[in-house]
Amino acid sequence: xxxxxxxxxxxxxxxxxxxxxxxxxxxxxxxxxxxxxxxxxxxxxxxxxxxxxxxxxxxxxxxxxxxxxxxxxxxxxxxxxxxxxxxxxxxxxxxxxxxxxxxxxxxxxxxxxxxxxxxxxxxxxxxxxxxxxxxxxxxxxxxxxxxxxxxxxxxxxxxxxxxxxxxxxxxxxxxxxxxxxxxxxxxxxxxxxxxxxxxxxxxxxxxxxxxxxxxxxxxxxxxxxxxxxxxxxxxxxxxxx
Amino acid sequence: xxxxxxxxxxxxxxxxxxxxxxxxxxxxxxxxxxxxxxxxxxxxxxxxxxxxxxxxxxxxxxxxxxxxxxxxxxxxxxxxxxxxxxxxxxxxxxxxxxxxxxxxxxxxxxxxxxxxxxxxxxxxxxxxxxxxxxxxxxxxxxxxxxxxxxxxxxxxxxxxxxxxxxxxxxxxxxxxxxxxxxxxxxxxxxxxxxxxxxxxxxxxxxxxxxxxxxxxxxxxxxxxxxxxxxxxxxxxxxxxxxxxxxxxxxxxxxxxxxxxxxxxxxxxxxxxxxxxxxxxxxxxxxxxxxxxxx
Numbered sequence: 001x002x003x004x005x006x007x008x009x010x011x012x013x014x015x016x017x018x019x020x021x022x023x024x025x026x027x028x029x030x031x032x033x034x035x036x037x038x039x040x041x042x043x044x045x046x047x048x049x050x051x052x053x054x055x056x057x058x059x060x061x062x063x064x065x066x067x068x069x070x071x072x073x074x075x076x077x078x079x080x081x082x083x084x085x086x087x088x089x090x091x092x093x094x095x096x097x098x099x100x101x102x103x104x105x106x107x108x109x110x111x112x113x114x115x116x117x118x119x120x121x122x123x124x125x126x127x128x129x130x131x132x133x134x135x136x137x138x139x140x141x142x143x144x145x146x147x148x149x150x151x152x153x154x155x156x157x158x159x160x161x162x163x164x165x166x167x168x169x170x171x172x173x174x175x176x177x178x179x180x181x182x183x184x185x186x187x188x189x190x191x192x193x194x195x196x197x198x199x200x201x202x203x204x205x206x207x208x209x210x211x212x213x214x215x216x217x218x219x220x221x222x223x224x225x226x227x228x229x230x231x232x233x234x235x236x237x238x239x240x241x
Numbered sequence: 242x243x244x245x246x247x248x249x250x251x252x253x254x255x256x257x258x259x260x261x262x263x264x265x266x267x268x269x270x271x272x273x274x275x276x277x278x279x280x281x282x283x284x285x286x287x288x289x290x291x292x293x294x295x296x297x298x299x300x301x302x303x304x305x306x307x308x309x310x311x312x313x314x315x316x317x318x319x320x321x322x323x324x325x326x327x328x329x330x331x332x333x334x335x336x337x338x339x340x341x342x343x344x345x346x347x348x349x350x351x352x353x354x355x356x357x358x359x360x361x362x363x364x365x366x367x368x369x370x371x372x373x374x375x376x377x378x379x380x381x382x383x384x385x386x387x388x389x390x391x392x393x394x395x396x397x398x399x400x401x402x403x404x405x406x407x408x409x410x411x412x413x414x415x416x417x418x419x420x421x422x423x424x425x426x427x428x429x430x431x432x433x434x435x436x437x438x439x440x441x442x443x444x445x446x447x448x449x450x451x452x453x454x455x456x457x458x459x460x461x462x463x464x465x466x467x468x469x470x471x472x473x474x475x476x477x478x479x480x481x482x483x484x485x486x487x488x489x490x491x492x493x494x495x496x497x498x499x500x501x502x503x504x505x506x507x508x509x510x511x512x513x514x515x516x517x518x519x520x521x522x523x524x525x526x527x528x529x530x531x532x533x534x535x
Contacts, residue, residue: 043265154474
């Protein structure tokens, strides 16, 4: 009996020590509908550049990580209320978002957004589709065109194909494989550089975890593994560090 | 799944389809059918319980209890489902965490509300940050069941409240004349008779409940509509072994068949229940049954 109590006490102590760390398991929140950044593969698991990157970052920071998917629309509110601990979902670093959450340093350099349409002479000041609450939709709204918002990237493309929108404006690396494999969509006009690159989002009160991921990203930048990974997922033309 | 599925690019026709329909993602879709059925199987009786309790409270002689019952019915029926789902679940989750926090770590030095963040001590996190994913999913699912039960319970309460009043007053007076107490008369005379009046309203509710399950995704539970949309969107060959154009129409068509089939089965079952409840009742339908038998 005494032994039992002792071992129970020991268990409680070790559990307490692990808890003092704050995070037993770090829950990584992503959208799962944004290839090549993150998507669900045929087996229904989170896959893509950010999956590979996130797993590597967790390894370097010596954290146990777990992946969860969440709708893009409510991805920030659910982080803030504590349903998961990080956002790693191709989220561009902007001042507006920085007021609500904190970002690590970027792991993808600022990159160009582009217009796609069914023909090269599409009207870019007509109806332009983009995903809700992205830097691209903000840009379209300010450009004077009529903004048509959708919940996911796929729906933007569907809207252009159905003629509901004259063009779509979105992140270049998302559009590129789609345009490449389609026989109807073309890029229109010049690419537009937007945002401060893509970083991981964390709660403002979670400075310790942010520092860990920041250090892990810095070490991946330093030894060149991040660049290799970027080229693997986004092609040889991808901007690197 | 099948041994010939290792290289889908070489396949065509039915073999391709058999491989495509057995990917892990499709399995998740089939699994989510059971999630939906399980949700309905748990929610329906719980909501009925809430409804019965609400109706009993609303017709109580004790004024505060009656106000409580009536307020529950009026407030929940009046608030849009989506608003209720978004607000109530977050409030419930944070409320539970706040209570646990007060109980488990009263000496916590930091504030719970830090700007936009809601931070409780790790021991008070629900479910615990160390818990495996399935615990998080089970927790989300229970919140969903509770929320559905409260919303649909309010509508059920209103229906049952009305049904109780539809039982002829003379029946209750007769019961009391025979010397039954109020409680005895309620359970032995009113409750058995009121179901026949409540059933049309309750069966309506059941139909609405079946169709309301996509609201689950608001609570982070992945239901069939989520998976159908995810599977139906166009896939490029770079990220999937089974590239295809926009197939959402086909997936949603399958959902349509599923929901129509399900509501049809429900109708048949509810018709039978109605027939059984009508037997021997002092209603027009009961009278017709008696005449047909004679």
